[in-house]
Amino acid sequence: MGSLSIWHWLIVLVIVVMVFGTKKLKNMGSDLGSAVKGFKDGMKDGGTAAADAPAQQVSNTAKTDANTVDVEAKTKS
Numbered sequence: 001m002g003s004l005s006i007w008h009w010l011i012v013l014v015i016v017v018m019v020f021g022t023k024k025l026k027n028m029g030s031d032l033g034s035a036v037k038g039f040k041d042g043m044k045d046g047g048t049a050a051a052d053a054p055a056q057q058v059s060n061t062a063k064t065d066a067n068t069v070d071v072e073a074k075t076k077s
Contacts, residue, residue, distance in 0.1 A: 017025065 020028075
């Protein structure tokens, strides 16, 4: 009783197809497949690009932009 049988999964599948439609499910599947492929390509390219690129340094210079907010400030000014 605790596990779902094949009939439960078939009913769930039929309901999902009725709610979303086959065209939308096909588009979602192809979008997911292209996203996974892009992620794999990025991971493959990311390993070589990270080793070839020089390390970037973050400077600690203060900018005088009026829209900049200091998140480490303890008191209101």
